[in-house]
Structure formats: structure tokens, C-alpha cells
Amino acid sequence: MEKRSKIYVAGHTGMVGSALVRKLQKEGYSNLVLKTSCELDLTNQSAVESFFRNENPEYVFLAAARVGGIEANNKYRANFLYENLMIQNNVIHQSYVHGVKKLLFLASSCIYPKLAPQPIKEEYLLTGKLEPTNEPYAIAKIAGVKMCENYNLQYGSNFISVMPTNLYGPNDHYDLKTSHVLPAMLRRFHEAKFSQKEFVELWGSGTPRREFLHVDDLAEACYHLMHKYEGNVSVNIGTGKDISIEELAILIKEIVGYKGEISWDTTKPDGTPRKLLDVSLIHSLGWKHSIKLKEGIKKVYKERFLN
Ligand SMILES: NC(=O)c1ccc[n+]([C@@H]2O[C@H](COP(=O)([O-])OP(=O)(O)OC[C@H]3O[C@@H](n4cnc5c(N)ncnc54)[C@H](OP(=O)(O)O)[C@@H]3O)[C@@H](O)[C@H]2O)c1
Structure with missing residues (x-):
């Protein structure tokens, strides 16, 4: 990518898209094409065709998608499949x-099989059953990975795909009905602190283990791969370290400064028991994360709740 190249970041208002825009601008790329979903509905085939005909972008980051936590994925199953x-x-x-x-x-990373061996290697895609709660989303994303691969094979295009782990950072969603676990916990503990609630109730048993990556690290990784990687393997992007949901809750409780108790609603689903990516491929390609979890959560908490 040249500094003057025309780059389309699809989904630039979202958490990932906005981090990609910040990274590209920091690196001196100014010829960016950005459209909100109101200006360009990417589910509309003829609108997308005329957009590409008129704009002719040279490079594309596809970060537009219908995204959400377990509840949203499970409730809006048809939307997640169709729109993606x-x-x-x-x-x-x-x-x-x-x-x-x-x-x-x-x-x-949630498109890997529910019971994939840990840590999850890129080659485990399509080797087992998916987590039922997010199967529609996963099926759509797997189709996207396969489109990139097969367009490369048939047409010689240069389309790459990446498998980020759970992300957090600026422009995340905090609506408790649709948010992911980390921002939902930040909000719950923050509100409980200010309303002096005696306890915070969280979903599930607290035992599943998850990996979290700051979205600015993800943007660095995507930028790196856009320059350094060509191929049909969808590259894992993560820290290679996981933490139990209970440990995460204790960490966030401490960062927020909440003094009450944590209770677990074990009638609610846990999701996949463990999800840790094998990051040896991206390490071998010369990239490693740099933002530690505690430091990243502190930064997000300050930016979102204390300013
Ligand atoms: N968040 C995570 O933890 C995570 C983890 C792994 C992978 N990812 C992947 O990263 C990508 C971005 O996720 P995110 O967290 O940044 O999501 P997000 O914050 O919800 O942002 C979604 C973006 O997609 C756009 N969009 C949605 N529907 C659209 C439509 N019909 N037409 C045009 N634009 C549309 C939204 O635009 P408007 O705001 O204008 O509607 C928004 O900019 C997704 O592909 C997701 O699968 C995310």
C-alpha cells in the first residue's frame, strides 16, 4: 500500500474499523473512503456495485458486520446469518x-469448532461442530473465509482473512443486551459502584476461559499482515494467553474499585469452555501484541467511564 493509495475501510464507525482508521491515519494514509451504513447499506447488492464502480478503491479492509454477544447471536439468528x-x-x-x-x-475466533483442541491452530477450522448459540454467525464468517480462499484460487486475487480473538477497546458496545463479556462487566461493575449495589450478578459459572486483545493491537496486526502476508490460511490474531471469566470479573472489579460481591447465575449458558488461539503463525510473520490486559482495561475504563 502506497501512502496515496485509495483504501476503503468498510465498517469504519465500529470498534475494529475505527481502530484501523486511527492506525492508517497515524501511518500517513489519507486517501481513505469511509461510508456509514446509512450512506451505503452493504447488504444491498446494486448499491455496493455502484459504490465500487464509482470509487474504485485499491485496497479494502472488510470490518463491517453484524456483531454481538451470546444473547444477540442466539436471538437474532436469521439477521446474523443473512446480513453477514x-x-x-x-x-x-x-x-x-x-x-x-x-x-x-x-x-x-468464534468460528472454530466448539470443542477444538487448545490452543487453537488455524488448521482446526471445519474439523468439528460449532457452538450452537453462534452457529449462524459462524457459518456466515466461514463462508467469508472460504470466499477469500477460493477467489484467490480461481481468480488469482489477493484476499486474506484473519481470526481475531475477543476484542475490547474504544467504540465497543455497552448495551447489556448486545455487548460482549468484557464491556458488559465494565458497565455492570461501574453502575454497581455508583449505585452502591451489594452484589453484581454475572452470567454462567465463571469457569470458561477466554483470551482478550486490545483493538489497537488488532489494527497493528491487520496493518502488518496487509504489508507482509499473502496466502489462504486465515491467520489467528491474539495474545496467546487466556484468563477465566471469574478472574476477569475480579480484575475488572478491582480496576473499577467496586467493593461488593460477585454472584454467578449458573442457569445462563457458558458458551465454549475454552478459547485460546495458537498465535505461532502470526509470531513467525513478525507480529506480537503489546498492550497487556490490565493496562488495556484500565485505559478503556478511564476513556469510557471516567472522562
Ligand atoms: N468485537 C469483537 O470482539 C470481534 C472479535 C473478532 C472478530 N471481530 C470482527 O471484526 C469485525 C468488526 O467488528 P466490530 O466489533 O468492530 O463491530 P461493530 O463495532 O459492531 O461495528 C460494525 C460495523 O459494521 C457496520 N455495518 C453493519 N451492518 C452494515 C451494513 N448493512 N452496511 C454497512 N455497514 C454495516 C457498522 O456501520 P454503522 O455503524 O454505520 O451501522 C459498523 O461500522 C466483524 O467482522 C467481527 O466479526 C470482532
């Missing part, structure tokens, strides 16, 4: 039709 398939079909296909030089597609 439509967005990626339209953007990936039009990128091919209009000769985009390189595209990076954001997949997700």
Missing part, C-alpha cells in the same frame, strides 16, 4: 470485479 453473508458476498465479489489489489476480511 450479504455484506461479505457483496464486498468480496465487487472487490474482485473491480480489481482491488488486496482485501483483508475480518473473520473471528
